[in-house]
Amino acid sequence: MSLSSFASVPVLVTGGAGFIGSHLVDALLAQGAKVRVLDDLSMGRRENLAHCVDKIDFIVGDMRDREMSKRACEGIEIVFHQAALGSVPRSLETPDATLSVNLNGSSILFTAARDAKVKRIVYASSSSVYGDSQIMPKKEGTEGKPLSPYAVSKAMVEQLADVFARCFGMEFLGLRYFNVYGPRQDPEGQYAAVIPRFFAACAQGKQPVIFGDGQQSRDFTYVGDVVRGNLLAAQAPKDACGSVYNIGAQGSITVKDLANTIIRLSGRKLEPKYVDARNGDVRHSQADATRAFEAFGFQAETTMEDGLRVTRDAYLKGGAA
Template sequence: MIKELQMPSLQNSTILVTGGAGFIGSNLIEVLLENKASVVCLDNFSTGHRHNIEAYLEHKQFTLIEGDIRDLETCHKACSGVDFVLHQAALGSVPRSIEDPITSNDVNVSGFLNMLVAARDAKVKRFVYAASSSTYGDSEGLPKVEHVIGKPLSPYAITKYVNELYADIFNKTYGLNTIGLRYFNVFGRRQDPNGAYAAVIPLFVKQFMKHESPIINGDGSYSRDFTYIDNVLQMNLRAITTTNESALNEVYNTAVGDRTTLLELTQYLKTYLADLDAEIAHVEIKHGPNRIGDIPHSLASIEKAKEKLEYQPTHAIEEGIKEAVSWYWNNL
């Protein structure tokens, strides 16, 4: 998919991917190396996995720095000689932030500020960062448009909104060019199905494959703009290669522009997995209580990304689910 997009060459660029051993970060590293960029990966392996980047460790254009964004010296080292930063490092998960708001703030706010300072000092050309749809908070309007947000509903959401405020100030004060990508429920290959804070799609796939009943929070009517990883890769590439000056120092919804209920999602997973294991068709789906901090519905307007970044999503929910299911089937 990515190779088919008309993109300027990255051959002479050095790009830092923070959180590069994570789900999104490792996919970014793969596509950047395919496009002949030199890549620096910064990760402390707290949530990322070494096996995600194992294939690149001997690549002549790949450098791994094992370190923490909460350490300013490490951030300076990682940014040295870098043209672009793709900042993915963060502690995700609304429930995690509710249980431990201090650590989420340390990583997502203090770590983010360290990276901005290091990028400024290294005079990087552009700082592209993972923002979040959680920033929309209690805003009820659909679809979500970038300039209308509500009050955050979790410590995690607060940290991601603060990121946007800091990025804006660093542009206005220091001239650092930034682009924020508000990710909407990203899923796909390499997303970790294990751990207390596993995302819903890999978790449900793992449970179905074990013939265990997935538990939907609530009645299943909550809906999300589930966004396949290839769409996210495209947005990151467009953010670092755009020559449209008016596209800089903005935030963009990174999504498909369609929504799927949790019941519909679960049925997609069940159907495609049952093609591989007929027994899965008989696995019962259960329901539990709604989760604290969850918003009922999420749907992005992607008009701004289309207009300013020439973004065109290549994978709708069903195409993405098919590819993700195939990947998990062969790799779990």
């Protein structure tokens, strides 16, 4: 399926000042959509939207504030719900904070969307819902037990969306992202994702730190592909609603090979440093994205080498782009 235009369609991007959300805002503006953003800037950054702030309606606020969510949903046709507290380790540290934002926040937002008669909600779920399932590649319907409060929060949001869909006749599509990476992903802080962390270490001539033996594998997905998945889901036929979809590149790379690739792309001579494995991390993760392809034509298009080069170049320029 190819994309048609979003010309003049009023859309809301929650978490639009974050990594994925801000790329989604760019793509929607390029398609002519009327974009509103709701973000409390707890994790996101104003700089992510600085280049387009005069073209959007930017509401700085917490989606758990009912009035904020109500205001954000007014007159909106499609919601792209990205706002959440990410990070498995953070959720083990402060489970209540993760559940408060991800589950309670989604519940308040969905209620506001229901009351505003929003047509469709496309929301970010996560590959973490596959938990301890050993089945590879991961296919919708083969979920195991969650391994972290973050995974619990995402699994519960899926259930909540399902209940809202059945009780109120709303259109929901849940997208289970697999390890997204690209420009603007935050390299700072203890909860930074692995790719920006490795690039930041290499830039400083430090050893990239690997938790565990480095043989754990991931399906890293370029942010541009995830954005396209969102746009396709927003235009999917009605019978695609009420379901969840893997959004992944369908590849697999060990964290050790990833570290060595990033060292090479950074032009460094370094060895990764190995430290104790972390709780809550799944061992292997790889998407089977057949369902998303059959329902709305999604297929990742960016190779890991290309995606990492673009990401490296963006970090060299200061993280923008």
